[in-house]
Amino acid sequence: MKASTIAEREARGRVAREHSKRSSHRAIGELQRDPIGLLKQSSAERVDNLLPLRYGRMAASPLAFFFGSAILQAHDLSCVHDTGLAMPICGDAHLMNFGGFATPDRQLVFDLTDFDEVSIGPFEWDLKRLSASLVLAARQMRLSRGTAESLVMTAMKSYRDRIAQYAQRGALELWYDRISFDHMAEIALTPERRRAVRRGMEKAASRTHENLLEKMTSCEGGHWIVNDAPPALFHVLGTTTLFTPEEAEAYRQGNAGKMVEQMWADYRKSMSHERRELLDHFTLQDLVFKVTGIGGVGLRCLVALLVDHMGKPLFLQLKEARPSVVGQFYGAPAVRHEGERVVYGQRMLQATSDVFLGWANGPLGRPCYVRQLRDMKLSANLELFDSDVLDGYARLCGWIVARAHAKASGQAIEIGAYIGRGEPFAEALAGYAMTYADQVERDYETFMKALRGGELVARTDEDLVADFLA
Template sequence: MVYAVSHSYQTRMQAYAEMSILETWYEQITLERVLAESTEPEVQRRVRRAMERAATRTHESLLPKLTRRDGDRLIILDAPPAVFHIQGEQTLFSPDDELLKLKNLEGARAAAFTEYLSTLALDRRRLLGHFTFQDLAFKVVGVGSVGTRCVIMLMMDRHGKPLFLQFKEASQSVIARYRGKRKNGHEGQRVVEGQRLMQAASDPFLGWAKGPLGRHFYARQLRDMKLSAQIELMDADLLARYGALCGWVLARAHAKASGLAAEISEYFGRSDRMSDALIAYATRYADQVEHDYDRFAAACRSGQLEARTDEDMAADFRI
């Protein structure tokens, strides 16, 4: 699978090296192109199924699952430990957390939202002007963002159609350890500008703001026709094909953002040396993960760490 990723990146970058910079910027990788390039019936079936599922993952489909009506407004449902109101009865924040000490959470929310609007293009600001604020709740993030804060905001237009925005905390880039901190830089702005550079079609509501306690956030839509690959359901062949698609997407992102497709392609060359190096690294990484998990499991068995299941956690809350 690692070879599939690396080899795909290498061959796609060679193609981008022959394209003009405008051609690279206009290049889009669509599910239709993926369908056209595959002759395998199973791959085509899965891609078509993914297209169908994506079409159903809209704000309207999310509304009845996440909200309830309270008079003239909609309220986001508490579903601890995943979703809860910051200053609500089922909050997971400790009593001494600074967020719980805020006397005017709504004022802080409004100020941060105003700052966020200033980072959007005029047409996006006008569009959001047709929506009114309904509710705000804390959302536990995934593994890749563990330890950071995230809130979701529900807004409605005059026709009762919803818009869910997600504000995710942006921490300092790992690269900053080696290149130094950005002077007067906003980490949310760094994330947004990076996404706009690399992606063919970024979320129209990408923006950034500071939270009431000085944390940096970036904003985007919550789950609007977005999908995650279910790699745990893939066999080895399909996983390799998915890896090749990832290599293609990464090559396009690097070629567009850097404008240096020819230089990157020359660095990779036409041999398998880079692929062999990445395979060796991936193997060592897998060994390290197994070693780390063994230590984690031993710490849980010895009582050094407390291990609890999702069911255990959910039992602590009234849902």
């Protein structure tokens, strides 16, 4: 098969404008859907006792609601024309799904960090998810409308400029490119941004497995146990479990030990030979349930504590992988295993990935993926941001998405030709983000009305802690 020339690939990108004009991305479409019905759909088959906590965390603000309702935007994006430039995308690239972590060679990098919704989809869906989150964050911080629009323009122009640069690079250059904290500090435009990067590096350095062992475990007769801390951490068969008696009994009847053995065997098979050898230096000490984030509340997520022959710890997170909402509404090809989908997507989109990344079927047969729980990992804290730092963060996010799309798809030339060198695409995304943020706020009010009316039940973390203390 003859390879396309650069000119032919650029022409394909420009032809995509005929299918979807750049100015058309301003529209959110005529949305005829029931947001509560879609939320219930996304909550189906989660742990029932944790659904009130899921809704309680979403009730904190329109931004928190947005984080927990990826299904709504995926549905809404499917109702408008897309570019047809489909590729592996994150699927949930809101501003809190970026963060820092250590590479296998112990360099601190910044990248996308959540891939639960990864799928084949139009490249602009990631950008629309990011742009709407920036506007909602600006509103939560009580920044002006002009500032909110400027944040989106900053992120989208950063994406445009970086894609244009990546379109000039070879395949290996794209594969090896990474965004380190050291490089971020070097190019920071203001002293405050440089200080923010340095503070992040210092904080990440303290977030190690050893530090976690001291904080959340105890040793009994030479065996390490993770301490229950409901609702965040609890043993499935313990006295503080949030599982129903029926679910806990399913674990008990299924012989939890044998189920874990099978899960571990599946996980090892998903890893390369040398990484299986590394994993075999560790022995399993304990396994607990962990409640994560907002969108992930109610999914089966386990934390495994292992130690090596020197007593050095390794914490692995085994998280349930459900079908991607992007795949559901875009109509992506069927996948063999949802955990494999997440792992494959992460390896394609990230500059460098966790050495313990893998997949398996969980104790009760649900697909899951595995990664390290904590290895110099760091996420943004909006409460510590001012408008200047948020602007720098928006620029960084645009860069990261451009690098991810260029690496995973090899279509930087086509995307760059579609976007062009001017501002029409960025301006359209800014208009979209403002209008869609209004829609999110309307959906949030509908959601809060459902809570007040009893159609949905919400509880806070403090409510559940009080239950256990009582």
